[in-house]
Amino acid sequence: MNDKILNFAVRYGFLILLVGLIVYFSLAAPGFFGPLSAAFVLQSVAVTGILALGVTCTLVVDGFDLSIGAVATSALMLSAYSMVILEHPTIVAVLLCLGMGALVGLLNGLLIVKFRVPDLLATLGMMFLLIGVQRIPTQGNSIATGMTLSDGTVAEGTFSAAFLWLGRHRFDVFIERLLPMPVVIFVVIAVVIWLFLGFTRHGRLMYAIGSNARAASLVGTPVNRYKIAAYMISGVTASIGGILLAARLGRGDIASGNNLLLDSVAAALIGFAVLGAARPNAFGTAIGALFVGILLQGMTMMNAPYYTQDFVKGAVLVAALVFTFYLSSRRSGAGH
Amino acid sequence: MSDAALHVSGLKKSFGRNRVLRGVDVTLAPGSVTVLMGANGAGKSTLVKAICGHHRADGGQMTLAGRPFDPADVADAISRGVVTVHQSIDDGVIPDLDVANNLMLDRLVDGQDGLFVRDRRLRAEASKVAAEMGLTVNMRTRVSDLPVADRQMIAIARAMVRAPKVLILDEPTSSLSATEAARLFDLIDRLRAQGVAILYISHRMSDIRRVAERIVVMRDGAISGVFDTRPLDYEAAVTAMLGHRMNEVDIRQRTGTTPLLELTELQIREGAAPITLTVRDGEVVAFVGLLGSGKSRLADILSGLSHPLGGIMRINGTRYAPRSVEEAVGKAVFLSPKDRGTNAVIPGFDIADNMTLPFLRGVSLGPFLSTRRQHKRTGDMVERVGIVCQSVRDGIGTLSGGNQQKVMIARWLLEPAQVLLLDEPFQGVDIGARRDIGRHIRATAQGRATLVFLAEIDEALEIADRIVVMNEGTIVGEHISDAINLAALVADITGPDGPETGLHP
Numbered sequence: 001m002n003d004k005i006l007n008f009a010v011r012y013g014f015l016i017l018l019v020g021l022i023v024y025f026s027l028a029a030p031g032f033f034g035p036l037s038a039a040f041v042l043q044s045v046a047v048t049g050i051l052a053l054g055v056t057c058t059l060v061v062d063g064f065d066l067s068i069g070a071v072a073t074s075a076l077m078l079s080a081y082s083m084v085i086l087e088h089p090t091i092v093a094v095l096l097c098l099g100m101g102a103l104v105g106l107l108n109g110l111l112i113v114k115f116r117v118p119d120l121l122a123t124l125g126m127m128f129l130l131i132g133v134q135r136i137p138t139q140g141n142s143i144a145t146g147m148t149l150s151d152g153t154v155a156e157g158t159f160s161a162a163f164l165w166l167g168r169h170r171f172d173v174f175i176e177r178l179l180p181m182p183v184v185i186f187v188v189i190a191v192v193i194w195l196f197l198g199f200t201r202h203g204r205l206m207y208a209i210g211s212n213a214r215a216a217s218l219v220g221t222p223v224n225r226y227k228i229a230a231y232m233i234s235g236v237t238a239s240i241g242g243i244l245l246a247a248r249l250g251r252g253d254i255a256s257g258n259n260l261l262l263d264s265v266a267a268a269l270i271g272f273a274v275l276g277a278a279r280p281n282a283f284g285t286a287i288g289a290l291f292v293g294i295l296l297q298g299m300t301m302m303n304a305p306y307y308t309q310d311f312v313k314g315a316v317l318v319a320a321l322v323f324t325f326y327l328s329s330r331r332s333g334a335g336h
Numbered sequence: 337m338s339d340a341a342l343h344v345s346g347l348k349k350s351f352g353r354n355r356v357l358r359g360v361d362v363t364l365a366p367g368s369v370t371v372l373m374g375a376n377g378a379g380k381s382t383l384v385k386a387i388c389g390h391h392r393a394d395g396g397q398m399t400l401a402g403r404p405f406d407p408a409d410v411a412d413a414i415s416r417g418v419v420t421v422h423q424s425i426d427d428g429v430i431p432d433l434d435v436a437n438n439l440m441l442d443r444l445v446d447g448q449d450g451l452f453v454r455d456r457r458l459r460a461e462a463s464k465v466a467a468e469m470g471l472t473v474n475m476r477t478r479v480s481d482l483p484v485a486d487r488q489m490i491a492i493a494r495a496m497v498r499a500p501k502v503l504i505l506d507e508p509t510s511s512l513s514a515t516e517a518a519r520l521f522d523l524i525d526r527l528r529a530q531g532v533a534i535l536y537i538s539h540r541m542s543d544i545r546r547v548a549e550r551i552v553v554m555r556d557g558a559i560s561g562v563f564d565t566r567p568l569d570y571e572a573a574v575t576a577m578l579g580h581r582m583n584e585v586d587i588r589q590r591t592g593t594t595p596l597l598e599l600t601e602l603q604i605r606e607g608a609a610p611i612t613l614t615v616r617d618g619e620v621v622a623f624v625g626l627l628g629s630g631k632s633r634l635a636d637i638l639s640g641l642s643h644p645l646g647g648i649m650r651i652n653g654t655r656y657a658p659r660s661v662e663e664a665v666g667k668a669v670f671l672s673p674k675d676r677g678t679n680a681v682i683p684g685f686d687i688a689d690n691m692t693l694p695f696l697r698g699v700s701l702g703p704f705l706s707t708r709r710q711h712k713r714t715g716d717m718v719e720r721v722g723i724v725c726q727s728v729r730d731g732i733g734t735l736s737g738g739n740q741q742k743v744m745i746a747r748w749l750l751e752p753a754q755v756l757l758l759d760e761p762f763q764g765v766d767i768g769a770r771r772d773i774g775r776h777i778r779a780t781a782q783g784r785a786t787l788v789f790l791a792e793i794d795e796a797l798e799i800a801d802r803i804v805v806m807n808e809g810t811i812v813g814e815h816i817s818d819a820i821n822l823a824a825l826v827a828d829i830t831g832p833d834g835p836e837t838g839l840h841p
Contacts, residue, residue, distance in 0.1 A: 195704075199704050199705060200700075200703040200704055200705060201696035201697060201699075201700045201703065201704075201705050202703060204689060204693075204696055204705060205693075205696065207682075207684065207685070208682045208685065208689075208693055210684075211682045211683055211684040211685065212678075212681065212682050212683060214678060214679055215678070215679055215680050215681060215682055215693075216682070216693070217661060218639075218641075218661060218671065218673050218679055218680065219661070219665065219693050219694035219747070220660075220661045220662040220664070220665035220666070220694055221662070221693075222662055279684060
């Protein structure tokens with residue numbers, strides 16, 4: 001009987017907590033329960049969520065990608081540089097960013113599998129490098145139309161309407177102009193990664209690598225290729241996050257995206273606790289991102305000061321980790 | 337036994353229901369070397385861990401120089417003069433510190449010299465210790481920069497700083513070259529002369545011939561033989577270690593006709609004689625030999641994990657030289673590796689995922705896995721091999737060791753193999769499961785060459801049509817199962833006399 005309760009708690013505890021939160025905020029904070037508020041929550045977690053889905057892929061192969069935040073801000077700066085200073089069309093700017101993300105992922109992967117640098121250190125180094133690189137072309141300044149460049153000329157380019165549409169367009173659902181484009185992209189990526197990790201043989205092999213890489217290689221799995229692929233997925237999703245951020249802001253703001261890394265890693269780790277998976281999974285990651293978003297939105301509406309936000313996120317993360325590692329280890333039997 | 341340095345009697349130790357030591361009696365005399373032999377899982381390391389204070393025994397007594405000895409922990413055992421040098425050298429040294437600090441580490445730990453390290457005095461004392469041991473290395477060299485043999489010497493020298501009464505060496509030569517080992521043996525001679533009682537654990541016959549004054553053999557958690565009359569009967573010791581209780585073997589000899597796997601002049605190791613061998617269609621060939629005889633190396637080469645130094649492999653007459661496991665699996669050469677825990681089981685997966693892991697493409701529709709197909713194929717296999725479980729969705733961790741092993745073997749029976757390599761397929765498996773697996777391997781043997789790599793003779797007799805004996809990286813004998821001459825087989829495994837092994841023509 002005790003085992004059953006524990007099992008139930010491990011499986012559904014986090015989802016019940018989520019529903020409980022929604023009910024509580026709906027009663028306590030007028031205006032919380034409604035399409036506008038929901039759209040706001042989704043909007044606030046879309047970019048973090050996209051990054052978190054990428055890092056989930058690296059967690060699946062028992063890796064870790066600390067460079068995602070830096071990749072996102074690099075994509076933000078790169079898109080601004082490309083459109084505002086080089087005056088590229090939208091499609092070029094977007095492809096440049098995606099290519100940059102894939103390249104960074106490839107480099108991360110090569111550092112890890114070929115040069116045997118531990119994953120945390122390789123991606124930490126890459127993060128540092130990217131944070132530095134993105135400042136060099138503009139001498140550390142943000143990029144906006146009309147800024148004076150180092151050679152005295154003035155940047156003439158602008159963010160195209162099509163590019164801004166990616167970050168600012170809102171679809172009509174229930175209410176006119178409700179659902180923001182980034183949320184749609186977040187949901188699409190979440191579904192794709194969920195299908196990929198959970199239901200394709202590639203996903204299954206990646207989980208096998210994460211669980212016992214040696215055993216996976218001894219059945220003929222190309223372990224290194226899958227690991228590199230995981231980092232490339234992570235790099236590309238992070239660059240998508242950066243593009244959406246740039247499109248929403250409409251300028252190459254050097255200071256934005258500071259919190260992206262911690263928030264998205266937290267979402268992916270909170271995801272371990274969802275449905276008692278005790279391992280990285282796309283559904284859990286999406287729920288984890290949403291959980292943090294709902295909690296912050298509710299607290300904001302109840303007039304909690306903004307500076308308590310990081311404290312709350314940290315508390316949720318620690319609780320989720322205890323949930324995952326302590327309770328799951330006490331659960332009788334293995335399997336999933 | 338008042339003159340014994342260490343006397344162990346009736347030592348018992350269980351882990352859960354697994355009785356690892358079932359009443360072991362051993363006596364170590366001062367100034368002599370006792371060699372402890374035993375196959376994997378015989379209980380050697382548990383015995384060592386009980387003596388060196390790592391495990392508390394469940395029953396039995398130990399006396400050290402006539403006084404009761406029941407170490408509370410490793411530090412207690414060391415302080416009373418029982419010192420162990422473990423197989424993994426880097427457990428015995430701190431790689432990032434220099435030689436002097438390593439030798440004097442215990443001085444640093446006991447704290448008698450106060451807070452600050454006086455480097456000059458430390459080095460002077462360390463030099464003295466090194467000189468006593470015949471060690472000639474610079475005291476300031478970082479241990480990580482030294483060759484393995486020197487590190488091993490330092491680990492032993494560190495042990496000697498404590499002036500032990502009993503020294504336990506667990507496979508000390510496993511990573512040493514022949515000349516390096518010779519230095520170690522000189523050191524052992526010197527320690528013996530100083531009156532230290534030495535327990536020497538090894539699988540290498542050449543080592544054992546060099547140092548042993550007595551041989552104690554363990555099997556299944558008990559002493560299965562003690563040999564102390566000169567000249568030592570090494571073959572009897574190997575027999576006591578591997579056992580050869582004739583089981584009711586029911587092997588109908590199959591010789592096959594078509595050659596399937598041909599090895600020509602295959603050299604698997606530096607300095608080893610090349611191997612030439614043909615395995616025919618439908619044949620089950622067992623490779624036996626002691627640890628380090630080259631069995632696993634041969635399995636690795638056939639499965640694409642490592643590459644031969646020379647020679648040619650052919651399958652069905654076609655050249656076969658896999659560069660990777662992936663390529664080998666693509667050519668239907670499957671290896672079920674030994675040590676399933678580290679090499680085969682995916683702990684987070686259920687039975688179905690574990691079993692189908694190499695062949696996920698076959699149970700997919702496009703990129704998507706078809707759970708239905710996966711379950712159908714694994715369900716059939718579960719029936720045929722006799723895996724005891726509720727459903728194929730059960731986590732692999734819920735199964736007993738024997739059933740896990742069945743899943744790992746069944747994994748490679750899902751698709752037809754050209755060459756099936758099974759490295760220690762009966763590891764940690766009870767006799768019932770062993771019979772099930774053996775029967776199934778023989779029943780499906782037609783259409784492929786099956787190579788089984790085994791340490792135990794019993795197991796080889798149970799499964800093979802032909803037994804090939806390996807030693808020093810090459811084939812030293814061949815025996816047909818239904819006309820087995822056990823004495824000759826054991827002699828082949830033990831190897832020729834003398835420390836220098838003659839190469840087989």
